[in-house]
Amino acid sequence: MIRYATGLLAVIGKEGLLFFRRHHDNTMNPEKQTSSGTPFYAKWANTPFAPAKCPFFYGWVIVAASTMSIIFSMPGQTAGIGVFTDHIIAALDITREQLSIAYLIGTITSGLILPFAGKILDRIGVRFMSLFASTGLALSLLLFANVGNINSFLSAKFKVTWLAMGIVTFAFFLVRFFGQGNMTMVGRVAMGRWFNNWRGIATAIAGVPIAFFFNATPWMLNELINSYGWQGACYLMAAIIGIVMAVVGLLFFRDNPEECGLTMDGLKEGSSQQKTRKQLHTVRHEFTRRQALSTVSFWAYVLGLAAHGLIVTAIAFHITAIGQEVGKTKEQALLMFFYSSFISIPARFAISYLVDHTRFQLKYVLMLLAATIACYTLGLAWFNTNAGWTATTIGFGLSGGTWGVLGNVTFPRYFGRKHLGAISGVCMSALVIASAIGPAYFSYGKAVLGSYRNAALSTLVLPLIILALAFFTKNPQEQ
Numbered sequence: 001m002i003r004y005a006t007g008l009l010a011v012i013g014k015e016g017l018l019f020f021r022r023h024h025d026n027t028m029n030p031e032k033q034t035s036s037g038t039p040f041y042a043k044w045a046n047t048p049f050a051p052a053k054c055p056f057f058y059g060w061v062i063v064a065a066s067t068m069s070i071i072f073s074m075p076g077q078t079a080g081i082g083v084f085t086d087h088i089i090a091a092l093d094i095t096r097e098q099l100s101i102a103y104l105i106g107t108i109t110s111g112l113i114l115p116f117a118g119k120i121l122d123r124i125g126v127r128f129m130s131l132f133a134s135t136g137l138a139l140s141l142l143l144f145a146n147v148g149n150i151n152s153f154l155s156a157k158f159k160v161t162w163l164a165m166g167i168v169t170f171a172f173f174l175v176r177f178f179g180q181g182n183m184t185m186v187g188r189v190a191m192g193r194w195f196n197n198w199r200g201i202a203t204a205i206a207g208v209p210i211a212f213f214f215n216a217t218p219w220m221l222n223e224l225i226n227s228y229g230w231q232g233a234c235y236l237m238a239a240i241i242g243i244v245m246a247v248v249g250l251l252f253f254r255d256n257p258e259e260c261g262l263t264m265d266g267l268k269e270g271s272s273q274q275k276t277r278k279q280l281h282t283v284r285h286e287f288t289r290r291q292a293l294s295t296v297s298f299w300a301y302v303l304g305l306a307a308h309g310l311i312v313t314a315i316a317f318h319i320t321a322i323g324q325e326v327g328k329t330k331e332q333a334l335l336m337f338f339y340s341s342f343i344s345i346p347a348r349f350a351i352s353y354l355v356d357h358t359r360f361q362l363k364y365v366l367m368l369l370a371a372t373i374a375c376y377t378l379g380l381a382w383f384n385t386n387a388g389w390t391a392t393t394i395g396f397g398l399s400g401g402t403w404g405v406l407g408n409v410t411f412p413r414y415f416g417r418k419h420l421g422a423i424s425g426v427c428m429s430a431l432v433i434a435s436a437i438g439p440a441y442f443s444y445g446k447a448v449l450g451s452y453r454n455a456a457l458s459t460l461v462l463p464l465i466i467l468a469l470a471f472f473t474k475n476p477q478e479q
Contacts, residue, residue: 045259048251057266058254059194059202065252066187067206069130071213072245073187075141075237076179078313078435079214079337081172083221084144085317087230091148092164096321100443102165103317106172107436111429114181118425119289122418126190130249133182138242140174145234147171176432185428186249189421192412193256196264196283200352203408207348211400215341218319218334256417284477286416292423295476300469301410302427304366306434307462308373308403312396314438314455315380322452326384336393343397344404351405362410365402366470370463372399377463380456414476 045051051058074080081103089099121129143150151164187206195202213220224233257263292298315322316337323333351368354360376395382388411423445455 045254051254051260052262058260058262059198059257059264059266061252062190062194062254063202063206065130065248066190067209068245068248069133069183069187069190070206070210072134072241073137073179073183074213074217075234075241076137076175076177076181076183077214077217078180078439079217079316080179080221081175082317082319083218083225084230084234086320087225088147088168092151092168094164094168097443097447098165099168100317100440102169103172104436104440106169106174107176108433109173110177110181111432111436113177114185114429114432115289115422115425117177117182118185118421118423118428121185121189121421121425125253125255126186127250127253127255129182130186130253131246133178133186134241134245134249136178137175137183138238138246140171140178141234141238141241144171144175145231145238176436180435181428181432183245185421185424186253188408189424190253190255191408192420192424193417194264196412197356198265199412200356200405200409201349203404204348204352207401207404208345211341211344211348211404215337215339215344215396215400218316218337219331222330222334282477283413283416286418287414287423287476288419289422289426292411292415292419292476293426295414296469297414297473297476298411298423300466300473301362301366301406302430303462303469304369304466305403305407305427306430307459307466308369308399309431310434310438310441311373311377311456311459311462312399312438313435314442317439318442318452322380322383325452328384328389336389336396340393340396340400343394344400347398347401348404349401351402352409355405355409362406362413362475363470363473365406366473367467369399369402369406370466370470372402373463373466374460375399377456377460381453383453 051061054061085096085099088094089096094102117129147164147167151167154163154167191202191206192199221233224236228236254260257266319333319337320330323330351365355362355365372395374395376392376399379388379391379393379395383392407427411427412420415423441459442452442455445458446452449455449458
């Protein structure tokens with residue numbers, strides 16, 4: 001395994017150096033650049049097959065590959081990690097508060113590095129970034145499964161009290177960086193570069209299996225742990241991700257339609273349909289990361305997406321403890337995620353249709369996100385009642401569908417595709433850091449405020465701020 005990992009890293013390093021040199025050559029010779037600034041030459045896009053020869057628009061293959069990438073990131077998502085928390089606590093003999101701190105530090109560290117990863121994605125492309133992310137997540141899961149064994153081995157040699165905390169913090173850093181960070185970013189950037197006026201529908205189609213798997217993840221992983229043990233579940237996921245997703249990424253991902261001799265949305269160049277759609281959602285300027293970060297709109301949407309991520313990850317991380325606090329069983333608490341998927345899917349399609357085929361402004365979708373965050377937060381405060389459980393489930397479903405549209409449509413529509421990786425990297429950094437703060441906030445909020453209910457109610461200030469900011473957001477392309 002060590003020899004394999006060393007050889008793989010050597011190959012990635014060699015190829016990465018070649019791509020960096022090509023990117024530099026392309027920068028010095030603008031004529032060699034494609035319209036979206038990709039570092040690949042056309043010949044790379046036709047290896048091992050030519051997407052232009054596909055009997056249907058190849059963008060839908062990109063949607064399928066991107067969907068797999070995002071689904072396979074679930075072991076690095078809080079909904080996936082939350083199922084393992086009790087087992088990690090037992091393996092390392094630490095408290096839940098200590099685990100929350102380790103999760104906070106590991107996740108924030110990974111979030112701070114993600115903007116750099118976004119810039120790398122723009123340079124080496126989604127194909128090699130997919131290989132890097134899937135292989136890294138697989139190796140991280142192997143480490144994650146053995147945190148107890150590593151702690152026992154090192155503790156026998158080094159009598160250090162903080163050793164267990166250091167090990168689990170490093171494990172959290174790796175699974176969050178490769179899973180929630182890079183695997184998700186690859187999928188979103190890939191879809192954003194292949195679609196314009198069908199971007200919302202494309203992501204809504206991808207959102208069907210994504211919503212199902214993500215909402216069912218706690219329940220599915222719980223069953224997997226019951227069958228194979230928590231370490232066996234990690235080994236199985238590592239094998240599937242490290243082999244299947246790495247192969248899928250290398251074979252099927254392409255950076256953009258132009259390098260394949262195609263156009264966005266699969267419309268013929270110069271056709272009346274293409275001209276009509278271009279007028280509906282026109283990208284007049286390719287924003288750099290610095291330009292995007294200087295707009296109020298960027299930070300308003302980032303705050304909305306991050307606030308949802310903060311509260312959702314806090315709930316997912318502590319869902320069993322939240323259920324126990326109000327007298328619900330583990331299965332009853334986890335089923336809330338499953339039922340909410342049946343709400344988020346139709347919601348995502350309806351919102352996607354509005355933002356794709358009408359001039360319905362994204363700021364109204366941001367306002368809807370703020371309202372749904374308030375809905376499930378209030379529902380969680382009365383989670384012990386049928387009305388509270390229902391409100392939490394409905395709010396979760398609607399916010400999931402709304403969040404999915406905003407997370408995939410906003411940045412390519414507002415800021416273009418050329419620097420989408422770098423811009424998305426900053427957004428992913430904020431999301432990852434918010435997801436780190438959430439579990440720790442709820443954990444210590446319970447200790448200070450007396451209950452998870454009070455901790456949840458204290459977060460209601462976030463949707464109010466988002467709602468206020470939404471009134472000042474505009475599409476930078478129209479200014």
